[in-house]
Amino acid sequence: MSRMKQHLSRAVVVATLGAVYLAVGSLFAQQTPVVGYTDTPMQPNGKWHVHDPARPQPRVVTPGGSEGPTTPPPSDAIVLMGSGSDLSAWSMTDGQPATWDMKDGVTSTGKGMLRTKAEFADVQLHVEFATPSKVEGDSQGRGNSGVFLMGAFEVQVLDSYQNRTYADGSASAMYGQYPPMVNASRRSGAWQAYDIVFSAPRFKASGELDKPAIVTVLHNGVVVHNATAFNGPTQHRRIDSYSSKLVKGPILLQDHGNPVRYRNVWVRELKGYDE
Numbered sequence: 001m002s003r004m005k006q007h008l009s010r011a012v013v014v015a016t017l018g019a020v021y022l023a024v025g026s027l028f029a030q031q032t033p034v035v036g037y038t039d040t041p042m043q044p045n046g047k048w049h050v051h052d053p054a055r056p057q058p059r060v061v062t063p064g065g066s067e068g069p070t071t072p073p074p075s076d077a078i079v080l081m082g083s084g085s086d087l088s089a090w091s092m093t094d095g096q097p098a099t100w101d102m103k104d105g106v107t108s109t110g111k112g113m114l115r116t117k118a119e120f121a122d123v124q125l126h127v128e129f130a131t132p133s134k135v136e137g138d139s140q141g142r143g144n145s146g147v148f149l150m151g152a153f154e155v156q157v158l159d160s161y162q163n164r165t166y167a168d169g170s171a172s173a174m175y176g177q178y179p180p181m182v183n184a185s186r187r188s189g190a191w192q193a194y195d196i197v198f199s200a201p202r203f204k205a206s207g208e209l210d211k212p213a214i215v216t217v218l219h220n221g222v223v224v225h226n227a228t229a230f231n232g233p234t235q236h237r238r239i240d241s242y243s244s245k246l247v248k249g250p251i252l253l254q255d256h257g258n259p260v261r262y263r264n265v266w267v268r269e270l271k272g273y274d275e
Contacts, residue, residue: 035053035139035140035164035165035166036049036051036052036053036054036055036165036166037049037050037051037052037053037166037237038052038053038054040052040237040238041238041239043177043231043239044231044239048168050168050176050177050237050238050239051166051168051169051176051237052166052167052168053166055166055167055168055179056167056179057164057167057170057179057183058167058170058179058180058181058182058183058224059182059183060182060183061182061183061184061222062184063184063186063219063220063221063222064221065220065221067186067190067191067192068191070128070191070263070264071126071128071193071195071264073126073264073266074268076268077126077266077267077268078118078266078267078268078269079265079266080116080251080265080266080267081102081105081107081262081263081264081265081266082105082264082266083104083105084104084105085102085103085104086102087100087102087107087114089116089117089118090114090115090116090117091114091115091117092112092113092114092115093112093113093114093115093252094112098114099111099112100114105263105264106261106262106263107261107262107263108259108260108261108262109145109253109254109255109256109258109259109260109261109262110255111255112255113252113253113254113255114252114253114255115151115250115251115252115253116250116251116252116267117250118250119150119248119249119250120149120150120248120249120250120251120267120269121150121200121247121248121269122198122199122200122269122270122271123149123196123197123198123251123267123268123269123270124195124196124197124198124267124268124270125147125149125194125195125196125197125198125251125265125266125267125268126193126194126195126196126264126265126266126267127147127193127194127196127262127264127265128191128192128193128194128262128263128264128265129145129157129191129192129193129194129260129261129262129263130189130190130191130192130260130261131143131157131158131159131188131189131258131260132159132188132189132258132259132260133188133189134188134189135159135188137258138163138164138165139163139164139165139166140158140165140169141258142158142159142163142258143157143158143159143188143258143259143260144157144158144254144256144257144258144260145157145158145253145254145255145256145258145260146175146252146253146254146256147194147196147251147252147253147254148234148251148252148253148254149196149198149213149215149249149251150198150200150213150246150248150249150250151249151250151251151252152233152234152246152249153174153198153213153215153230153233153234154174154175154176154234154254155172155173155174155175155194155196155215155217156169156170156171156172156173156174156175157171157254157260158170158171159171159185159188160172160183160185161185161186161187161188167179170183171183171185171192171219172184172194172217172219172224172225174215174217174225174228174230174234175234176234176235176236176237176238176239177230177231177234177239178225178228180217180219180224180225181223181224181225181226182222182224184219184220184221184222184224185219185220186220191263192219192220193218193219193220193221194217194218194219195217195218195221196215196216196217196218197215197216197217197270198213198214198215198216199211199213199214199215199270200213200246200247200248201213201230201242201246203242203244203247207244208244209242209244212229212230212231212232212242213229213230213246214227214228214229214230215227215228215230216228233246251267
């Protein structure tokens with residue numbers, strides 16, 4: 001065979017293999033499961049379903065600084081989780097003593113949700129968490145937990161570092177309602193922080209909603225929600241209606257079957273300017 005024919009033959013083989021690889025890649029792409037739901041109610045804006053897989057993914061932003069040291073609580077803060085092994089501010093949601101492991105100021109998720117014994121309304125809340133450094137699972141099955149305000153309004157905890165899921169279920173999402181404006185997640189296993197300013201809902205004497213719950217969230221120092229109103233209490237696959245009983249409530253840390261660590265949790269009750 002002449003050199004010209006050999007070169008032509010090799011070119012045909014390479015082109016054929018390339019076409020095969022493209023076809024296989026396209027097949028795998030078509031078989032990749034779509035994460036999310038389209039049989040859920042529409043959001044109030046009528047544009048997206050709850051947990052809609054087509055909702056745009058938050059733009060990735062690399063947060064500044066590093067994962068430590070922790071932010072110390074101010075002098076008027078109520079320390080919910082500090083140094084040592086003290087979980088005395090917490091119980092399980094059934095009122096039983098807290099059963100999550102706590103050592104050297106770090107607690108690890110256990111079975112059942114952890115709740116504060118005290119109840120709060122308007123607060124500034126600081127929470128530090130870390131998802132596992134060994135990546136296992138994907139989408140909602142990877143480092144899933146949550147921070148609930150008044151026991152009803154969730155700021156999602158998830159490993160969202162190079163992990164695609166439905167946008168309103170991403171790390172720091174107002175779960176099932178609003179994705180974060182950007183994805184400010186650190187690498188898997190790194191310590192991360194939420195700084196949350198929350199205003200409880202207000203109701204008229206008739207029990208009708210006057211003002212919804214409002215939240216501002218900073219994820220690793222990056223604003224991801226800016227005075228955004230919750231459409232209602234958090235639920236999976238739906239949004240609940242407001243109840244006039246939502247005046248105060250505990251802070252909850254969620255067990256979702258994934259190992260997540262928490263540390264340095266403190267809260268400040270927010271009063272009026274002249275109080």
